[in-house]
Amino acid sequence: MPSPASQKAAQLVAILAKNGYARVEPPILQPAAAFIDVSGEDLRRRMFLTADAEGNELCLRPDLTIPTARQHIEAGRPEAEAAYCYLGPVFRHREQGGGEFLQAGMEIFGRKDREAADAEILARSAEALEFYGVEGIELRLGDRALFNAFIDALEIPAPWRRRLVRDVARQGGLGRDLASLAPSPVGNGDHTAFLAALDGADPKAAKAVVEDMLSIAGISQVGGRTAGDIAERFLEQARLRASASLPEPTHEALTAFLTIESDPVTAIGEIRALLVEARLSGAISASDDRELRQALDSFEKRNEEMAERGLDVAGMSFATSFGRQLDYYTGLTFEFRVPRLKGMGALIGGGRYDNLLQTLGAAAPVPAVGCAIFVERIEEAAA
Incomplete structure (x- = not known):
């Protein structure tokens, strides 16, 4: 007999299905390489691994995003627009709790209007938490595309660019690395x-x-x-x-950018003002900031789309240094949390990952955004 938790989650997924999200149930046993190639070797130690008769490495699915993406590709038209929802067990080692737990979620593939799709996923996520009756929710946002565009415009050396991206993904070490990049005198007696x-x-x-x-x-x-x-x-x-020790204008612009944290509307104003200052100081050339301007325009459009869907944009928290631990994000990242429940992870988390389907075998990048809904945490938060 299904548990009360799974019954409630099944009702949620049924609502999503009625709203145009096709229910999928990808196989539990998956090729391990699909996850390791995308998320890195760090994931291996948390996976439940096995092998088939030919020696191919398999795993119990550690999440449902990649299996859903693979199933979409195997259908033969990965570029086609489609929306999916799912509910089922996933398997990975955790610091707390068992290795098997229930996960729901939704994905939108192929939708060209990226900002509208981002806003839809956020709105559906908020509705899911409302369905459970969770109160005191905080929505935190980041934007990998904006982050990448800004550090590219600053011409940060490649080794440090990778380091900063890793700091944001892991949510640690950023302050130390910014200090390492500070201007310093030459000839300090070291190696x-x-x-x-x-x-x-x-x-x-x-x-x-x-x-x-x-x-x-x-x-x-x-x-x-x-x-x-x-x-x-x-x-x-x-x-x-x-490659350490950035020029002072570059370091000041980088530090100012990575310490912006406010609601999304205020943040866009602060970033645009910072861009003007960075051009005047020579940290950014006006001829090199096209991608940055595009990322800012997309950010602003997403704010408008969120407001049109009735989301409280002014009540959200955006940070330029906010990210999630999966490497495949290319744009929006987000997490819904309950601040009063210290130590509890995200109730819902996700973002945009336009390169994932190509990595998994599609011929070209496919617009994609989605989220994982952590059923156990939501049940606990709603209790």
């Missing part, structure tokens, strides 16, 4: 010249130099890492150190 030389060398030759140094020192392995692994890590640090 900067050596690191810069390594950074400019042929990668294979640089790695060989570091491995030779380790060999001379008698180091073959440290903490399970080989000399080759240690050399790779050292060279990564060399690239970061050699």
Whole structure:
């Protein structure tokens, strides 16, 4: 007999189905590579893995977004517009709770009007929480496209760009890395010249130099890492150190951007004002900010779409440094939480991921946005 929690969730999904979201039930057993290739090796340790008779690595699905996307692609027209909803168990190791838990959700694929689709997912998510009677909800937003466009316009060195993207995705380390990028005097007595030389060398030759140094020192392995692994890590640090210390106008603009946190309407005004200042200081060239202007226009249009759907835009919290841990987001990111319930994760979380379907096998990028609805947490928050 279904539990009360699953019965309530089934009612929610039935409502979504009546509103045009086709119900799907992807297989529980999935190719592991589909998740690891998209989300990285960090996910592997949280997955339940097995293999088929031919030795192909399989897993119990750790979420339902990727299985739904794969099913959409297999239907033969990945570029076609479609909306889906689902409800079923997912499986992954968690710090708290069992490895199997119930997840609902919805996805919109192929809709060209991205901002309207973003607003629809947010509105449907708010309706789901209202259906459960959850009170005291906070909606927090981020925008990966805006973040990427701004740091691209600032011409942040590639190693630090990757580092900052990772900081935002993991929600940690941003303050430390901003401090590392602060302007500093040249010739501070450290190994900067050596690191810069390594950074400019042929990668294979640089790695060989570091491995030779380790060999001379008698180091073959440290903490399970080989000399080759240690050399790779050292060279990564060399690239970061050699490209650290941004020009003062660039560092000021980056810091100002990454500390913006307010409601979305106020935020768009602050970012546009910052863009003017960054142009005047020379941190951003007017000829290099086309993508940034497009991202800002899209942000503003999404605000309008959210307001038209009756969402309280002024009551939302937007932060330029807010992100979610999945690497595939390309635009909007969001989470619904209940601040009074300290330590509880997102009740609903999701965002835009326009490159995911191509990564999974579609011939070209497909507009896509969706969310996961964490049934257990919502039941607890509503109690």
